[in-house]
Amino acid sequence: xxxxxxxxxxxxxxxxxxxxxxxxxxxxxxxxxxxxxxxxxxxxxxxxxxxxxxxxxxxxxxxxxxxxxxxxxxxxxxxxxxxxxxxxxxxxxxxxxxxxxxxxxxxxxxxxxxxxxxxxxxxxxxxxxxxxxxxxxxxxxxxxxxxxxxxxxxxxxxxxxxxxxxxxxxxxxxxxxxxxxxxxxxxxxxxxxxxxxxxxxxxxxxxxxxxxxxxxxxxxxxxxxxxxxxxxxxxxxxxxxxxxxxxxxxxxxxxxxxxxxxxxxxxxxxxxxxxxxxxxxxxxxxxxxxxxxxxxxxxxxxxxxxxxxxxxxxxxxxxxxxxxxxxxxxxxxxxxxxxxxxxxxxxxxxxxxxxxxxxxxxxxxxxxxxxxxxxxxxxxxxxxxxxxxxxxxxxxxx
Numbered sequence: 001x002x003x004x005x006x007x008x009x010x011x012x013x014x015x016x017x018x019x020x021x022x023x024x025x026x027x028x029x030x031x032x033x034x035x036x037x038x039x040x041x042x043x044x045x046x047x048x049x050x051x052x053x054x055x056x057x058x059x060x061x062x063x064x065x066x067x068x069x070x071x072x073x074x075x076x077x078x079x080x081x082x083x084x085x086x087x088x089x090x091x092x093x094x095x096x097x098x099x100x101x102x103x104x105x106x107x108x109x110x111x112x113x114x115x116x117x118x119x120x121x122x123x124x125x126x127x128x129x130x131x132x133x134x135x136x137x138x139x140x141x142x143x144x145x146x147x148x149x150x151x152x153x154x155x156x157x158x159x160x161x162x163x164x165x166x167x168x169x170x171x172x173x174x175x176x177x178x179x180x181x182x183x184x185x186x187x188x189x190x191x192x193x194x195x196x197x198x199x200x201x202x203x204x205x206x207x208x209x210x211x212x213x214x215x216x217x218x219x220x221x222x223x224x225x226x227x228x229x230x231x232x233x234x235x236x237x238x239x240x241x242x243x244x245x246x247x248x249x250x251x252x253x254x255x256x257x258x259x260x261x262x263x264x265x266x267x268x269x270x271x272x273x274x275x276x277x278x279x280x281x282x283x284x285x286x287x288x289x290x291x292x293x294x295x296x297x298x299x300x301x302x303x304x305x306x307x308x309x310x311x312x313x314x315x316x317x318x319x320x321x322x323x324x325x326x327x328x329x330x331x332x333x334x335x336x337x338x339x340x341x342x343x344x345x346x347x348x349x350x351x352x353x354x355x356x357x358x359x360x361x362x363x364x365x366x367x368x369x370x371x372x373x374x375x376x377x378x379x380x381x382x383x384x385x386x387x388x389x390x391x392x393x394x395x396x397x398x
Contacts, residue, residue: 126363
């Protein structure tokens, strides 16, 4: 990683996405940061450690012995009523899983950056979305990013969202494919960020000896379901909060990402739906194929949790053929994003030609000809793309 360098706040400069995330975290001023290194997230942890050690970032740094411990340390700190941060990938996120449920159940706001990476076995350190899909039912908001600037901006938005709905947030970048890419980024100024997110004022009297409060107690069958319903209501409320924060961010900083939930401008009856860095390639191909027999429109899903059913259905109202690209697999069924889209269409009683493409598992390169194959087969069979020495293998969904 490039060593110590001075950034110019409020100006565009070339930085890695990991650095862009770290500087956004610095600007949000978490009082406690707990991290454990794991590829490809380590760059984020290294930069934050550097900023703290250099006196540029005022945060208590806790270097722990595992990701489970990192998540537990953040939980304890958040329960005292301060802003917190952590970051992880893959097996690290899986190791956190027990505590992820506890944090969301205790309604503790925090922000974690995830450099997405495949899960073992076999061991693989490259990007796909299997780690996030493994954590999709932990009651954490999941926001997927496409660029270094979007990652920087989404960290800032995430603190405001999290503290409004009292649920923790994952800000996701594709490992290596985005986390290690250098791009032009505007690192915002401390004053603008502080005026945007405001001072953190805990809703609850967290772990205050003067006002004792039990956190995470045992809940009997008569009460447990009520707590879970509150989490579901909070997640549903997050849909409007995410949109509102995205709108206000544009007013303040001049940038926005669709409506905060999805980014789309559907003008074709043929549609491709995707998340993450693949959207950059698809956006360019959308331009290339415009006014041809294979013209299509891209819908980028930014918020996977909560899932934006209403916005998606509105965008798909005139579509006749749909392809969903997944970088994860729900084994025994189909890709997780495909399952969500199909469910939304089914609930609305909309019959569309829709198929699923499983792409880039374990960081396998999705080549131009793979995307061209997808474009030409929208709404037809479902495929695992670029497997078995480059062949595309069709599969039947259960």
